[in-house]
Amino acid sequence: MDKTVPPGAAILLDFVRETEVGTSDRASYDVIYGHNQDKLPQPLTTMTYGEVVDAQKGWSKRFKSSAAGGYQFMRHTLIDLAKGMPSIEQTDRFTPDLQDRLGYRLLVRRGYADFIVGKIGLVEFAERLAMEWASFPVLAATRGSERDVRRGQSYYAGDGLNKALVKPEKIEAVLRQVLDVARRPHEVEEEREVAPASAPLPKPKPKPVGKSGRFWTWLLTAGGTIITALKELNLVALDWRVQIAILATIVGFAIYAISSMPAVRNALGLK
Template sequence: MDKTVPPGAAILLDFIRETEVGKSDRASYDVIYGHNEDKLPKPLTAMTYGEVVDAQKSWTKRFKSSAAGGYQFMRATLIDLANAMPSLRGDQLFEPDLQDRLGYKLLLRRGYAEFIVGKIDQVDFGKRLAQEWASFPVLAATQGDKRLVKRGQSYYAGDGLNKALVRPEKVEAVLKRVLEAARQPHEIEDDAAPPAPIPVPRPEPQRKPVRKSGRFWTWLLTAGGTIVTALKELNLVALDWRVQIAILVVIVGFAVYAITSMPAVREALGLK
């Protein structure tokens, strides 16, 4: 199936091809009406679009119908599609992917998009499919091409050529699958989880050298000033020298502790 065809439409096109020509494999794209493809000079998929349309001129007389390919395109249908699709060229090979795209175009013409979104119901869409593909049955009694037709009959019943080749219950089951597939969110082509965002590195704060730290000199001068003040105001010089030393050790100890608690000092001293 051509990759441009949506999942729901692909299911329906496979079913149409199997119903119309009796198979859905690669060989189904080479079939012409009445399975007379062995009478052609070369396989249908090896012919160009223009060659197929030219050859179909004689097929109605030879084979009773000009239906060609997996979707049994009539000659008038191919000519009409060529007029409606400027990108379609006569020198393009009538290969499977091209046939799939043309088949999808016919689905759209018959209301596929409206059916998917609920603008037309299953019975209406079923009738439109039966108008495009004679092997499909109508899903409710309706006026056919030649006469009134019952549920399960071909829209073209009574023309002496066509009849429904599949039961209406089967069509309804497939259309249910088509709706389920078409209404699913499209899968992401690459289903891998998206990569986690790369964290933006933050520069570590630059620490000032100890000699440039205001905190270091503040504590150092405070400790020194405290010692001098204590000696002056408390007249510590009159104390026993051992008492003076003890007091000085306590004051200096507090100053050293305060200074060494600074991160820069601890890093400089190799402390953790």
């Protein structure tokens, strides 16, 4: 599936291919109406968009329908879709990715966005899908293309060519799944590296005592305090025993402050 197609729409498109051509694998993109792809000179997905549209001119007469690819695009549908998608060139290969983008555009034209946000209900959206793909049944009685049709019948019942190929209950189940997926937040989860719970956090290496700003701050402060005390208190006039006691107290406080530093205690082998 082309990466530009939303998840919910991708589910629906896979279901469309499986219902329309009988398979949703890679081979489904090469199918033409009536499974006549083996009669083509080359696989559909190797042809360009322009070559497919040109070849479809004769398919209606030869195969009874111009339906081509996994989504059974009619010739007029392909031409009309390309008008609304300027990025498509005549020389673009009719690859599965291109078919997916065209198929998604069909869903949008039939009201996919309105269905997802609840502007239209499941029954109405299913009828719109039945208008696009004849193999889909309507979910309620309605006026079809040729006549009144009942629940479970193709919108084109009575044209002598088309009929519903799937039960209405299956359509309901798929559309509910599409709603569930489309309305679910799709977030990209980033891989995160998480350290093991048992791994201890690395301990910061202690700074050498000689490079510690705190050490030198306390040391200079202590020295300045001693000098200031000698000047301001006029300690020289006091008894020598009093001087020693005062100086011892000041030095003791300075030593205690410095020794309380983690770097100093580690250097001295203290715990």
